[in-house]
Amino acid sequence: MAKAVYNLSDTRQLLDRLANDVSLRRICGWSRRSEIPHESQFSRAFASFAASELPQRLHAALIEATQKERIVGHISRDSTEIEVREKPVRTPVAAAPIKEIRKRGRPKKGEDPPPPTPTRLERQAGMTLAEMLDDLPHDCNVGTKKNSKGYKESWIGYKLHIDAADGQIPISCILTSASLHDSQAAIPLALTTAQRVTNLYDLSDSAYDAPLIHAQIRGLGHIPIIDINPRRDQALKEELQAEAQRQKLLNFTYAEDARYRERTTVERVNARFEGRVRRADGSGPRPCQGNVPSYVRHRRAGRRSDTETDHLDRPPQTESKIAETMRKAWSRRG
Numbered sequence: 001m002a003k004a005v006y007n008l009s010d011t012r013q014l015l016d017r018l019a020n021d022v023s024l025r026r027i028c029g030w031s032r033r034s035e036i037p038h039e040s041q042f043s044r045a046f047a048s049f050a051a052s053e054l055p056q057r058l059h060a061a062l063i064e065a066t067q068k069e070r071i072v073g074h075i076s077r078d079s080t081e082i083e084v085r086e087k088p089v090r091t092p093v094a095a096a097p098i099k100e101i102r103k104r105g106r107p108k109k110g111e112d113p114p115p116p117t118p119t120r121l122e123r124q125a126g127m128t129l130a131e132m133l134d135d136l137p138h139d140c141n142v143g144t145k146k147n148s149k150g151y152k153e154s155w156i157g158y159k160l161h162i163d164a165a166d167g168q169i170p171i172s173c174i175l176t177s178a179s180l181h182d183s184q185a186a187i188p189l190a191l192t193t194a195q196r197v198t199n200l201y202d203l204s205d206s207a208y209d210a211p212l213i214h215a216q217i218r219g220l221g222h223i224p225i226i227d228i229n230p231r232r233d234q235a236l237k238e239e240l241q242a243e244a245q246r247q248k249l250l251n252f253t254y255a256e257d258a259r260y261r262e263r264t265t266v267e268r269v270n271a272r273f274e275g276r277v278r279r280a281d282g283s284g285p286r287p288c289q290g291n292v293p294s295y296v297r298h299r300r301a302g303r304r305s306d307t308e309t310d311h312l313d314r315p316p317q318t319e320s321k322i323a324e325t326m327r328k329a330w331s332r333r334g
Contacts, residue, residue: 019033019036060196067169067196068196071200072165072166072199072200075199076163076203077161078161078267079182080159080160083155084157086140089140122212124188138177142156143156159176166262168269171193174188182208183210186216190213190216194220200223201225201259204224209226228240
């Protein structure tokens with residue numbers, strides 16, 4: 001807990017803090033420096049916590065105690081990259097199955113073609129939640145995604161899928177391999193959240209635009225608001241652009257678009273989480289789409305969704321900056 005509160009990136013920093021901070025050392029239960037365990041004991045304890053899923057169980061109990069009786073308006077769903085200093089696991093190359101030699105062209109009359117291999121979303125339709133979570137990959141590997149400017153960026157590590165409620169409260173989290181597509185974790189994430197809280201709307205970006213995900217969310221009694229993904233449909237892409245221009249001309253906004261702006265909640269959760277996992281040397285995860293400070297407006301949002309707390313993350317202005325602002329204000333009056 002102290003390691004997370006003080007944003008300490010490794011165990012060595014925690015030991016240095018315990019050796020010099022008398023109050024923190026006594027809170028943790030050690031009165032003298034000689035009583036502090038060795039770094040190897042801390043590592044074994046952290047490994048034991050991870051194996052027993054202690055942080056996940058504590059988080060679930062906290063949500064159960066504080067959010068169970070609350071009706072949540074919006075659940076915002078997104079993922080964020082977690083860059084680690086680990087060696088990526090190579091995917092084992094399986095032996096290709098021997099395919100039956102068939103003639104080219106249409107099959108003979110009365111001969112059925114071989115059924116296609118079901119996708120993970122199709123397999124999840126007949127699985128339990130535990131089976132879905134076990135089916136997801138959890139090894140460290142290489143992930144690639146496009147940032148907000150359309151450029152591809154890669155990282156070695158994992159991907160954290162988050163469901164955040166209004167007020168920037170993370171309700172459910174699933175850690176997977178970095179290469180897993182966001183849509184593959186949408187259904188187990190929605191089922192986990194539905195067991196913990198009662199919500200009305202599920203907000204997601206275009207990566208989650210799939211008919212099976214829409215059907216699953218509606219089956220839970222929620223209303224999905226998912227950004228349309230035109231994929232390779234050029235006509236649909238042009239129609240969406242034309243519709244956006246018509247709305248701008250008429251100064252008109254659909255109710256779904258107004259609710260979709262609340263999805264900045266999960267992006268702020270991602271930004272604060274990424275700030276806590278930066279390395280001690282100042283490097284860390286590169287800025288991605290979710291790394292948006294609270295004082296920066298989202299590209300699709302016309303207002304800030306949390307005006308009461310957005311000043312907490314705003315960088316403080318120096319005296320020269322304040323003086324410059326005052327001079328500009330007086331010059332406009334003159």
